Amino acid sequence: MSDDTLGEDAAVEQSSPATGRSLPARYVAGLIGLALLAVLPVPSLLGVESVTLFGTVTITFGLSSYQLLQVAGAFYFAMFAMSWDVVSGYTGQISFGHGFFFALGGYTSALLNLTYGVAPLAAIPAGVAVAALGGVVIGVPALRLRGPYLSLVTLVAPQVLLSVFILFSGTFGGELGLSSPDNLLGVGLGNPVLVYYIAFALFVAILAVLLAVTRSSAGAVFTAIREDEDAVAAAGLNPAKFKTFAFVLSAAVGGLAGAVLVHTPVGNPQPSQLLATQVSIEVIIAAILGGMGTIVGAAIGGLIVYLLPEYLNTVEYVVPVLDAPVSEIDFLLFAVIALVLLFVMPGGVLRAALRIARDRLSDRRGEGVAADGGRRARTPVEQVRERWRSAVERTLGRGPDRERRTTDGRRSDGRRADDRDANRGHENGGDTDEH
Amino acid sequence: MGLNLLAVAAVGGAGAPAAILQSGVSNIVVNGLIISALYAVVAIGFTLIFGVGGVLNLAHGASITVGAFGAYYVARVFGMGAWAGLVAGVLVAAAFGAALYLAMIRRMEDEPIMVMILTLVTAVAVEQFVLTVEGSQPKAIPALVGGVTRVAGTNLQHNLVVVFAVSWAIILALFLFVNYTDAGKALIATSMSRKGAALVGIESDRVNLATWVIAGALAGLAGVFLGSFQTAHWAMGRAPLVLSFTIVVLGGVGSIKGSVVGAYLIGFLEVITTRVFDPRLQTLVPLVVLLLVLLVKPEGLFGRELAEA
Numbered sequence: 001m002s003d004d005t006l007g008e009d010a011a012v013e014q015s016s017p018a019t020g021r022s023l024p025a026r027y028v029a030g031l032i033g034l035a036l037l038a039v040l041p042v043p044s045l046l047g048v049e050s051v052t053l054f055g056t057v058t059i060t061f062g063l064s065s066y067q068l069l070q071v072a073g074a075f076y077f078a079m080f081a082m083s084w085d086v087v088s089g090y091t092g093q094i095s096f097g098h099g100f101f102f103a104l105g106g107y108t109s110a111l112l113n114l115t116y117g118v119a120p121l122a123a124i125p126a127g128v129a130v131a132a133l134g135g136v137v138i139g140v141p142a143l144r145l146r147g148p149y150l151s152l153v154t155l156v157a158p159q160v161l162l163s164v165f166i167l168f169s170g171t172f173g174g175e176l177g178l179s180s181p182d183n184l185l186g187v188g189l190g191n192p193v194l195v196y197y198i199a200f201a202l203f204v205a206i207l208a209v210l211l212a213v214t215r216s217s218a219g220a221v222f223t224a225i226r227e228d229e230d231a232v233a234a235a236g237l238n239p240a241k242f243k244t245f246a247f248v249l250s251a252a253v254g255g256l257a258g259a260v261l262v263h264t265p266v267g268n269p270q271p272s273q274l275l276a277t278q279v280s281i282e283v284i285i286a287a288i289l290g291g292m293g294t295i296v297g298a299a300i301g302g303l304i305v306y307l308l309p310e311y312l313n314t315v316e317y318v319v320p321v322l323d324a325p326v327s328e329i330d331f332l333l334f335a336v337i338a339l340v341l342l343f344v345m346p347g348g349v350l351r352a353a354l355r356i357a358r359d360r361l362s363d364r365r366g367e368g369v370a371a372d373g374g375r376r377a378r379t380p381v382e383q384v385r386e387r388w389r390s391a392v393e394r395t396l397g398r399g400p401d402r403e404r405r406t407t408d409g410r411r412s413d414g415r416r417a418d419d420r421d422a423n424r425g426h427e428n429g430g431d432t433d434e435h
Numbered sequence: 436m437g438l439n440l441l442a443v444a445a446v447g448g449a450g451a452p453a454a455i456l457q458s459g460v461s462n463i464v465v466n467g468l469i470i471s472a473l474y475a476v477v478a479i480g481f482t483l484i485f486g487v488g489g490v491l492n493l494a495h496g497a498s499i500t501v502g503a504f505g506a507y508y509v510a511r512v513f514g515m516g517a518w519a520g521l522v523a524g525v526l527v528a529a530a531f532g533a534a535l536y537l538a539m540i541r542r543m544e545d546e547p548i549m550v551m552i553l554t555l556v557t558a559v560a561v562e563q564f565v566l567t568v569e570g571s572q573p574k575a576i577p578a579l580v581g582g583v584t585r586v587a588g589t590n591l592q593h594n595l596v597v598v599f600a601v602s603w604a605i606i607l608a609l610f611l612f613v614n615y616t617d618a619g620k621a622l623i624a625t626s627m628s629r630k631g632a633a634l635v636g637i638e639s640d641r642v643n644l645a646t647w648v649i650a651g652a653l654a655g656l657a658g659v660f661l662g663s664f665q666t667a668h669w670a671m672g673r674a675p676l677v678l679s680f681t682i683v684v685l686g687g688v689g690s691i692k693g694s695v696v697g698a699y700l701i702g703f704l705e706v707i708t709t710r711v712f713d714p715r716l717q718t719l720v721p722l723v724v725l726l727l728v729l730l731v732k733p734e735g736l737f738g739r740e741l742a743e744a
Contacts, residue, residue: 094548096555141730148491148547149733152680156722159677163719281555288552332563335556342553343539384548389489 025361026354030296037200041068041193065192070310071303072192072199073266076257078302079206081286082295083253087246088284089293090214092226092384093142096155098254098283100138103161103275105131105255106262107172110269113181120184124259131255132248139247143240147387158275165271177270184263195264202260203299206253210295213249222246223293226383278331282306285338291351293380309334461589463706469595471702472602477657477675478682478694479609480650486689487626487646490547494535494554495654495679496672497561502528502655503662503671504565507574517577517663524659525652532651536644544643558672565669573666576659598660605656609649610691622646626689674718678705681725687735696736 040063063071084098109127112118118126138157142150165172172178184198213219221242224232232239258274261267273279282305290301312330345352477499484492505527510520535557543549578594585591613619624632625642632639654672661671682701686693701721708720728735 094551096551145729145733148485148551149684149729151491151551152684153726153729156677156680156725160719160722160726163722167715167719278559281559284552285556329563329567332560332567335560335563339553339556339560342549342556381546381549389545389547 025357034204037071040071041196068192068196069264069266070307072196072264073261074303074306075199075203076261076264076267077283077286077306078299079203079257080254081283081290081298081302081305082206082210083250083257084283085287085292085295085298086210086214086222086253087250089287089295089298089380090219090222090226091243091246092380092387093243093247094151094154094284094384095138095250095280096151096284097158097280098154098250099275099277099279100154100158100161101131101134101251101254102258102279103158103271104134104251104258106258106267106269106274107165107178108255109259110178110181110262111171113263114178120182120263123181124184124256124263127259128252128256131258132252134255135248135251136244138251139244142243142247155280158277158280162271162275165275173269175271177268177272180268181262183265184260192265195266198260199264202256206256207295207299210253214295218242218245226293226380226387229387282334285342288381289338289341289345294351297351305334308337459589463703463710465589465591466710467699467703467706469599470706471699472599472606473657473660474675474678474682474702475606475695475698476602476653478679478686478698479606479691480653481676481679482683482686482689482691482694483622483646484650485683487622488540488544488643490540490544490550492535492554492647492650493551493676494558494561495650496676497558498528498531498651498654499658499661499672499675500561500565500667500669501531502651502658503576503667504569504574504658505655506659506662507576507667510577511574517579520576521579521656521659524662525655528655528658529648529652532647532649532654533644535651536647540647541640541643558676562669562672569669571669573668574662575666576662578663592664594664598664601656602660605653606691606695613691618645677718678721681721681728684725684733684735685728687737690735690737693735693737 043063080098080102083101084095088094088098105124105127107127108130109120109123112123112126113120138154141153145153166174169175185194214222221232221237224235224237225239225242229239232242262269262274267273283302286301286305287298288301289305290299291297309330312333315325318325477495480498481492481495484490484495502524506517506520506524508520509515509523510517515523535554539553539557540550543553578592579597580593582593583590584593584596611619613622621632621637621642622645624635624637625639629639632642657675658667658671661667661675665671678701682694682697684697685700686695686697701724704720704724705717708714708716
């Protein structure tokens with residue numbers, strides 16, 4: 001029942017006592033990654049942006065101010081992706097309109113600053129509070145609605161908000177959005193390194209908090225809800241409480257990311273940046289491609305998804321059939337690439353990488369095939385799928401499912417019973433399966 | 436959905452006098468009847484896929500765009516006339532539905548969540564593709580028939596009459612098909628229980644393919660109609676898709692009758708909102724209705740009808 005990253009961890013240590021003493025390799029990799037991000041602006045800080053060796057070879061390793069700001073923007077998007085992962089990746093309540101929370105935070109903070117002159121440091125907590133309230137508004141219906149119906153609510157929520165913004169465009173600026181509010185701490189374009197470090201610090205803090213929450217017992221309950229809500233209720237825990245908590249936490253973090261973002265030079269309170277369907281799609285793709293239900297995967301996915309179009313923008317290659325330069329069709333390319341990746345590795349990049357790395361390691365150590373013959377693990381996506389299927393079948397009134405449920409619960413569902421037997425088998429076998 | 440656009444198109448349309456702009460009860464009734472029939476066609480396609488396959492097809496709006504631009508190319512660019520355009524639009528959109536199912540959905544059938552995400556991304560890709568190739572400028576598809584008749588104080592474009600008649604013919608044909616033919620009964624059987632259907636020899640793959648093709652064709656037809664009395668543009672599928680959510684949830688998932696009733700409720704609500712109150716409320720009202728229905732009566736008015744029919 002524990003969260004699957006922890007499960008992997010346990011499995012790795014179990015199967016390879018040699019690594020039991022030191023940190024698992026993937027933690028080291030993560031820490032190295034964070035350290036690299038931490039020193040990224042140092043060359044530009046020192047003014048050393050390139051070194052010329054032997055007078056011929058020039059190595060550029062610094063980032064320009066513009067690039068630093070882009071990476072800072074990517075940090076905020078990664079925070080947003082992590083917030084999606086808390087509620088969707090862990091509890092399985094897929095949100096198709098997470099931009100709702102991003103925009104609530106961003107717009108509240110910006111409006112307070114622009115209209116009433118509230119300082120950003122005071123306006124941001126207000127934005128977080130309003131976003132959290134939005135989490136309650138979406139989270140409470142989520143207690144009644146399941147599967148696709150909940151997704152419809154989340155899909156529609158940002159559209160309602162956008163319609164309200166357009167209806168009262170005098171206050172909310174309509175489709176064009178508001179003008180830029182004050183920068184946080186008065187740090188503007190002139191100091192990209194500071195902008196970068198503020199974003200980085202917030203990113204690390206949120207990463208730490210969300211990792212702590214999802215690895216705590218509450219996180220275990222979130223995962224359990226994703227796997228089987230009825231079982232959670234049967235265990236005497238109130239799923240409603242935990243689902244609402246997940247929604248509010250996710251909304252607050254998303255709102256925080258949005259609220260701080262509008263006070264940086266990279267972000268503005270505009271629907272296209274905070275509320276558009278594109279934003280909500282991108283965050284889903286980011287979290288799923290990174291690895292749903294891992295937080296770290298969502299963070300990595302968020303960084304990549306934000307920076308990929310920025311990179312595509314710089315490519316000057318002209319696509320032959322469309323006769324358009326890559327920079328003009330970046331979102332089209334992004335959608336196509338995402339489609340392909342979703343097809344190739346639905347479990348996400350992080351899981352795929354971990355699996356490959358683990359296979360390599362176990363090969364090198366001369367370990368044989370997993371005890372269960374390498375049964376494919378159930379990814380969070382598959383678990384959510386199962387929840388959905390039963391929700392859909394209940395809605396459509398498909399007979400067998402209802403009968404099964406009423407006679408002897410989930411036990412008689414052949415598939416699940418098989419799964420369970422397989423689990424029992426591999427627990428005994430002490431395998432390397434992620435579960 | 437631009438009813439205000441509709442009025443503009445009527446004003447600027449091929450020689451049609453600016454009569455639709457006249458407000459009044461007959462005007463509301465006529466426009467409500469026509470636009471609702473069109474919404475019903477879109478929503479039935481959406482609800483068939485959900486009822487039979489158990490998945491939400493978020494690329495349904497993209498099928499509308501595909502159909503409209505298919506018709507635009509044949510009718511305007513190749514100059515083959517409006518009716519050839521209509522046929523082409525329907526065929527292209529049906530082929531798009533088949534391609535979606537065969538290339539993507541068939542492998543993900545048991546993963547409604549992945550289907551939702553994949554179709555959403557597909558919809559975005561189609562929109563962006565059309566935007567890249569055609570630009571953001573709206574295109575006009577020629578009207579199927581010209582001319583205007585005066586009915587109960589309202590000038591009525593013959594084109595809209597054709598839209599209404601064809602839409603209703605399709606709705607009735609589908610209703611008869613689903614309820615009275617073997618293929619239609621196979622469809623209902625699959626929607627009730629895939630296992631049960633398989634036991635009596637129904638191949639769910641074929642039934643699913645058929646639903647995707649039918650839904651694509653319906654969306655394509657709606658796309659051509661929308662393009663012929665409004666305009667065709669890259670984001671034209673969005674509003675009908677959102678309206679389909681509302682209609683399908685309101686009418687009850689998987690129910691043709693529910694979709695028609697839902698479409699008429701939503702269609703008239705929209706016409707009344709835009710004509711009597713504020714046109715700016717147009718997008719907001721159906722969304723609010725959707726949220727209310729989901730919160731108060733999530734099973735809709737005619738929920739599970741398809742499963743019991």
